[in-house]
Amino acid sequence: MSELALGATPPTPAKPAQPDRRLGHHLNNQRLIMVSYLIDGVVLTAFHFAGTIGWAPVLAYTGCGLLISVVTYALIASGWTQRFRDTGIAVYQTIPAHALQLACMAWVPEVSFMFALLLFIVYCTLTLSLDPLRSVIGWAIAATCTAGVLAIVGTPLHMPSSNLPEQVISFVFFVITLWRCVLIGSFNRQMTSRLKARGRELAELTAKVDLLAHHDELTGVMNRRSLFTALHDELQRAERTKVQLCVAILDLDRFKLVNDQLGHLAGDRTLKIFASTLSQLTRKADRFGRYGGEEFLLVMTSTGLDTAETPIERMRAALTEADWSAVAPGFSATFSCGLAAWRPGETAEQLLQRADNALYRAKRDGRNCTRVD
Template sequence: MLDPKTRIRLRTTALAGIDYVVGILSLFAYAAVGTISYAVPLKILLAGLIFNTIFLAAIASGSTRHCRDPSLTGMQVTAACGINLVGVLMAPQVTYMFIANIFVPLAYAVLHFSRRAFLVAWVLLSVAWCGVLWLLGAEVGIAVSTRAEQTILMGSLVLVFARFIAINAEVSRLRERLHVKNKNLADATARLAELATHDELTGIWNRRKFMDLLQEERMRAERTGSGFCVAIVDVDHFKTVNDRLGHGVGDVVLKALAALLQNSMRATDRVARFGGEEFTFLLVDYNENALPVAMERMREAVERHDWQRIAPGLAVTVSAGVAAWRWGESTGQVLNRADTALYEAKNAGRNCIRIAPN
C-alpha cells in the first residue's frame, strides 16, 4: 500500500500527464486545418507519454523516496520545457502556443521548487528560448490568418487558462490538507503536553509536574528567603471502597476528592495526584500558626462532604502529613519528612493531620 506522500506525488505526476494530452489537442486542431503536420502533435504526445510513464514508475516503485526531490519535479519540469522547445523547432509557425504552454509546467513547480530552483529555471529557460528564437529567425510566426486558426488560438488560450486554474486548485487542495494536518498535529501536541503534566483521571497536576513545581519553589525559596510547606494526603481505607463498591466508584471518589482538595486551598497553592489514592500539596508562604488551620479546614471539608450521593452509606476521610521546608533541604528530604508525618497520622487512628517538627 502506498504511503500518503507517494500518493500525492503520483497524483501530481498523473495530472502532468493529463496536461500533456490536453495541451496537444490544440496542436492536433492546427494539424486538422493544415497549419502544421500531424507528425508534430503525434511526436510530442509520444515523448510526453514516455517521460510521464518513466516518472510514474519511478515514484510508484519508491526508488525516489530518499532522493532530494522525491517527486522528481525538477526533472519533470525540465522534460516538459524541453518538449516545448523541440516543438518550436518542429512547428515554428505556432511558436506562441509553445510559449504559452511553457508556463504550465512552471506552475507545477510551485508545489516543490525553492527560490533558488526558480532562479535557475529562469536563467536556463531564458537562454534556451532566446537561442531557439534566434536560430529560427524569420521562421517564427503566428498562424491566425484564417477564421479556423483564430478559433483554434482562442480555444488554445482557454485551455491554457483552464490548466492554470486546475493547477492552482490542486495547490489549494494540498494547502488545505496541510492546514488540517497541522491542526491535528497541534491538537495532538497539546493533548500530549496535557497528559505529560496532568493526571488523566482527576485532571489535576500529576506527580511529574508536582516535582517540577516543588523544585522551582525550592529554588525560589533559596533565592528570596521565603518558605513553603509540603503535604501528603492519603484516603483512609480506600482499598475497602474499591473492594466493596468497585473500582468505578473508587475512580469517582478520587475525582470528587481532587475537586474538594482544590477548592479547599488558596489559589496560590498547588494540588497534585501523587499516585493511587495519595495527593500532594505545595503550600507557599505559610507560617507555622496558619498551617494547621488550613490543613484542618481541608480535612473537615472532606469529612463533611455528602459522599452518599456517589454510593449509599459511603463515607470518606483523609489523613495528612505536613512538613515545612528547612533551609538547604532537598525536595526529597522535605517529602520524606511529610511522608513520615503521614504515617504518624495513620497510626494515630486516621482522619487527622500531623505536622513534622521543624
C-alpha cells in the same frame, strides 16, 4: 506534460499511513499528466488538420511527453523516489518537460505561443514544491532559456489566426490553459487547507502528549514526575531567595474499602472528584497533583507552618460539601494530611519523608486530620 504535476507537496508531519497515501497521490497525478500530454497532442493534431503544422511535431511532442510521464510513473511506483525530499520528483520531471517545450518552440515557431503557455503552466506548478527563493531562481532560468530560444529562432511568439479553424483551435487551447491555471490554484488552496488542518492536528496531538507527560491520566492533575520537578524547582528558588516552603501529603481515608465494597470504577470516580474539588482551591503559585495511588501532594510556595493548615482545612471543608452521588448514594470521603516545612539545606527526599512521617501519625490518630513534622 508536467503542468499538472500536482504531487509536489510540501513536507508534512509523518504518520504511519502517510507514505502509502502520498504514493497513491503521486501516481494519480502522473496519470493526469499523461492525459494532459494527450490533450496537447489532440490540439497539435487539430493544428495539423488546419494546415498549420506537419505530423512530425505532433508525434514527437506527444511521444516525448508520454515517455517522460511513464518513466516518472515507474520511478515513483518502484519506491526509488522515496530517497528524495519531494517524493513526487516534480523538480526533476520539470527539467525534461522544460527542454521539450523549448525544443518545440524552436522547431515549430508556427505554434510557439502554445509551448510558451505550456511552459508558463509548468513553472506555475513547479512553484508548489519550491520555497520563494528557489521559485525566483526557477523563474530566472525559464525566462533566460526562453529568451535564448526566441533569439535563436529570430521570430516572435506566434498565435495561428490566419483562418477560422486556427482561430477556433487557438481560442480553445487558451480556454484549456485557463482551466489548468484554475485547477492548479484550486489544488494549491486545497493543499494549503490540508496543511493547516494537519498543523492543527499536530498541535492538538502535541498538546495531548504534553498533557499525558505532565498530568495524571485519570484525574487530570499533575503526575508524580511533574510534581518532583516542580518541587525541586521550588526548593532551588527557596535556597536562593530564603522564602518559606511547605509540602502536604494528602491521603484518602479507607480508600481500599471503596474499591473492595463499591468496585474500582467507584474508586476511580472518588479520585476524580477528590482531585477536582481540591485543585479548584489551590493557588496558582502552588502545585497540586497525584503522588501515587490515593495519595496527593500539595507544594505550597511562600508559605510557613503558621498559615499552611488554613488552605488544607478549607479543602477538608470543601470535601464535605462535594457531590459524591456519582460514587454511591450517601457516600462521602475524608483525607489525612502530613505537613512539613522545608528546612535550609534539606533535600526534596528528606522533606517528603518528614511529611510522610506526619501523615503516618495522622492515620494513627484516627484519620481525617492533619499532623505536622
